[in-house]
């Protein structure tokens with residue numbers, strides 16, 4: 001591959017193609033990256049078991065609650081592993097009522113511009129060393145899986161799944177891309193259950209349409225394991241589901257919105273359950289407000305709404321968020337660099353609350369206690 005942008009011949013004095021492109025850089029092939037960092041037996045065991053559980057939960061065949069919990073974005077490997085180790089202990093402790101998957105979000109969509117995530121810009125310096133980011137992403141996901149902690153992520157760049165699909169137990173399509181043909185087609189070939197967020201404007205039908213679309217076979221342009229551009233044909237992904245994340249009008253986790261969503265799903269012939277993202281517009285981007293959504297949705301589930309199969313929480317070691325300083329060495333430990341998150345102690349309390357409450361759903365008495373206060 002050439003690293004020059006202006007490779008197209010032109011009869012004009014100036015080239016007429018790639019006029020806004022500054023650089024092409026060769027991309028590592030998925031096969032080479034996987035040869036460097038093969039899926040270990042321990043990681044494979046985590047993915048195989050968790051994927052099967054997640055599939056059953058989203059299809060309402062396993063009454064446990066799916067919890068996708070973790071930082072808004074990962075920007076440091078050691079901090080991510082610190083978090084993963086703590087979460088893995090709770091996953092084991094609560095496994096009979098909760099299926100806990102870590103949010104390992106590496107490729108960030110932005111409303112306009114901003115840091116695009118560890119996969120895209122691992123040095124946080126705007127140099128966008130994608131090859132390094134892919135390698136670090138795969139290595140981190142491997143290590144997290146090896147701790148027995150399943151990994152969930154947002155899939156944004158359509159080539160990325162080919163590098164990490166074997167590491168994932170669950171994936172999401174974000175609010176900004178649920179309506180995108182490219183992403184719907186990509187999901188039709190993804191090996192895990194995939195949740196589609198409602199649109200940023202609050203439109204839930206977009207996510208339902210996405211499930212229907214991604215459930216069918218597609219043919220689109222992608223990349224092979226050898227790194228070759230290819231025409232890819234897929235079978236369709238049968239495990240799509242809606243993630244309610246609120247919209248510009250406000251939150252959408254209340255019973256009336258859940259009912260509206262169920263109506264749309266029924267009309268489309270989709271039987272999968274619903275996941276509620278407690279963050280984003282469901283918390284009005286105020287991290288403490290995630291608690292209100294968490295408690296409300298769990299109460300709906302305990303009251304008998306078994307369509308509510310999962311919750312997402314943006315959580316980090318330390319609550320809040322920080323801006324990215326000129327020198328990333330000045331970043332504070334364990335604090336989000338994208339959306340604000342609840343801290344570790346609140347996370348422990350929320351998981352315990354979910355576990356205790358799910359006792360009632362699983363046929364065991366729920367302890368009489370107050371919800372975690374927002």
Ligand SMILES: O=C[C@H](O)[C@H](O)COP(=O)(O)O
Nearest residue numbers: 108109110111112114338339
């Ligand atoms: O989840 C993170 C953010 O909400 C998303 O990446 C958009 O961020 P932005 O609105 O700050 O660009």
Ligand SMILES: C=C(OP(=O)(O)O)C(=O)O
Nearest residue numbers: 072174175176197245280
């Ligand atoms: C970007 C995210 O969410 P949304 O697509 O709902 O804005 C996210 O979950 O990190």
